[in-house]
Structures are given as structure tokens and as C-alpha cells.
Amino acid sequence: MVLALEIRELQKVDEWKMAFPVMKQLRTHLTLEEFVNLVKEMQPQGYRLFALFDEGEVVAVTGVAQQLNLYYGKNMYVYDLVTDEAGRSKGYGEALLSYIHELARGLGCGKVALTSGLQRVDAHRFYEEKMGYERKSYAFVREL
Template identity: 50%
Template sequence: MINELHTEDEIKTAYKVIKQLRSHLKEQEYLALVKEAQEKENYKMVALIVENEIIAVIGFQPMITLYYGKFIWVCDLVTDYNHRSLGYGKQLLSYLHQWAKDNDYESIALSSGLQREDAHRFYEEKMNYDKVSYVFKAPL
């Protein structure tokens, strides 16, 4: 089952999976960031649930830029360590592809850390994503 998470309690239940990707975030900081992103950036969080347990989570933002046009930015995508390579990430991205089509978005984009070679293979080989740019970041 795939459900969008809305309430603080629902979002809190996703923390045990999200922290596997965002290990630098403490739970209260995570909750505050999700709430602010939902309010200010239209951030959405969706969970794949198996036997009442969250197995995988995707967080995304519908956006519009001159470069991509109307698109979806994937902010977070993680499957629980104990359930990787079982197709759950593909299910969530496929769900997002359909959500994007249903809501008139043209494409989906994401960034992935340079060291995450397994994830890159997944995006390119399993999901047919193209590598189109580098992402640069500067601390302020």
C-alpha cells in the first residue's frame, strides 16, 4: 500500500526509514523541516507500507523552473536496509511518475551523491533516468 503522509504522527513513523538516508537529522529537526517544507514548498512525503510497517519513503516537491519547466524534484528516496533490492524504490518512483502525469508535470529530476553508485545504476538501468547535470553546493 502507498500512502501520502500528512499528520505529524504519520511523518514521525517514517523517521526510522528516513534517518537511514538523512542520518545527520535528529527526530525533532526532521519533523520541523518536513512541516516547514510542507507549508512553504509544497513538499510531499509518501510511504510504501507492508504489513503496517513503512518499508520505503519518497519525499518530493512539485516545481517550475525555466530549465526543467513543470517538473517534480525528488528530495528523498530511501528503502529500509532490510528490504533493499526488492523493488520497493521502483514502486515508489513508478507511483510518483503516475502522480506527476495525473497532475500535468513534464518530468522528474533528482540528485544523488557521487559515492552512491548502486543508486546511480538503479536510476539509469532500472528507471531509465538520464544523467543530465552535476549539482553544486556552497556553504554560506
């Protein structure tokens, strides 16, 4: 059986809403309204939302933005990457992240960077063993 996989950039509110059930699995603290409002606010900063569809259903979602900084130069930052729980280990995350690698290359980025919560051990294994990422730093946060 050939799978009908498609990756699309989600640019409209209705498309974001369609992706929310998958994104909610990563960003459990967000309501639909908060999610839509944040995506709207982040767009002027370069945030872009992409989804991988299998047979017309959203099975993986990523949010990225092109950045420029002193330590990585021109890079693509992955803010969010999540595969629907029911579709994990089917290659969806790999396909979507590989797409982002090509998008970044095409935009002249030299690196793709991301952070991942300490508790996400399976995700770390995926990034390092499957996708060739190196663990380079710790991220620190202070609540205000």
C-alpha cells in the same frame, strides 16, 4: 505469497515520525525533532511525504515537490528516496518511484528530476538502469 503493499501520503506528525527510522538511513544527520520541524516548514513550499508499506510496516519513503523552472518546465522533484536497508532489492524503491511518476503525470508534469550524492553508486545504477533516468548535470554546493 501475495504481499500487501500500500502507498500513502503522510500528512500528520505521527505519520512522519513513523517514517523517520527509514528516512534516517538517508538523512543520517537529522534528529527526529529536526526532521518533523523541517517537514512542517517545507509543506508550504509544496513538499509532500509518501511511504510504501508492506504488511503495515514502512519499507520505503520519498519526499517530493512539484516545481516550475526554466530548464524543465513543470516537473516533480524528488528530494528524498530511500528503502529500508533490510528491504533493498525487493522492488520497493521501484514501486514508490513509479507511483511518483504517475502522480507527476496526473499533475501535468513533463519530467521527474532528482539529485543523488556522488557516493551513492548503487542508487545511480538503480536510477539509470532500472528506472530509465539520464544523468544530465552536476549539482554544486558551497558552504556558507
